[in-house]
Structures are given as C-alpha cells and as structure tokens.
Amino acid sequence: MIKESREGTILQIIVKPNSKETKIEGIDEWRKRIKISVAAPPVGGKANRELVRFLSKLLNTEVKIVRGETSREKDILIKNLKIQEVKEKLGI
Template identity: 35%
Template structure:
C-alpha cells in the first residue's frame, strides 16, 4: 500500500498537499509523499478545509460527515480520513490500491 493512501480498517486515510486559490478543482498528482490537490477556495476562515471535505465527499460518493480532517487544520499538508468510501475515483486509483481482505 502506498504511503499517500492507506486503509485503516474500512476507512481510507489520504496524505494531501493542498494548493488553494487554484483556477479549478483537480488532482495534480504526487507532491513528494502526498497527493497534490488544487482547490478553488481561499485559505481563509476554514473555507479551504470545508471545500476539501466537500470535494472529497463528492469524488468518493460519501456524505460530508464521512470525510474528516485527521491532521493539518492550519497547514497545506493534511491527512484526511474517509469513512468506508463507496468508490475510488479514477483520479485517485493510481494512489489507492484495492483493500486487501484481512482476517
């Protein structure tokens, strides 16, 4: 399993590098040991964090309450936990391997 994305039971933990105030929302690829995510929201008053949660919830087809900020509230370097993701979007498929069955 890649260090940028790992399963914790049924949940998925993503290591992200956030680029705020981008022209559009998109997954940019790897940035060191993190997935670079460009977002349109500014890094002001928690708007970027809320936008990241909303975007990931939409991409992984889960509710926003299933997406939580694990680490990095005031940093561009974030760890986001997605509880029981329904699908792995194409943009993340190269970083997230299918969950191996555990005993």
C-alpha cells in the same frame, strides 16, 4: 500516501489553495502526498470546507480532516472505503 485504518482509508495530501479550479493535480513524489488544488482561499476554513466537499462528492462517502487543519499537508479520513476503491475513484 494512502493507508488503511479501522474507520476507512487515510489519504495524505498537500493542498494548493486559491487555484482556478478544484482538482487532483497528481502525486508529489518528494513529499509522498497527493496534490489537490482548491478554488477557495485559506481563510476562515474555506479551503478546508471546499476540499471536504470536493472529496465527499468525488468519492461518494463521508470525508473528514484528521490532521493538518491549519497546514497545507493534511491527512484525510475517507470512511467506509478500502484503499483499492479510493485509488480507482481518484484515478491514481
């Protein structure tokens, strides 16, 4: 779900595109991933851009998709933040 890396923290998420609003839904216990709804369609990278924008603003740091560009399951690199800081800012 959340792992430490050399560059920051890796957040393992599952994305639900085409939602009414962009928000953190909670934790998918079965997949061991954080569920995030995104208010953008999964067309032409729109959902990915919305996800990165949302997390960058929420965490106030650089965010990058490192795995899963075309999948609903993604690994996100959160630069310069430790696991505890990420958990506090995400409220998990």
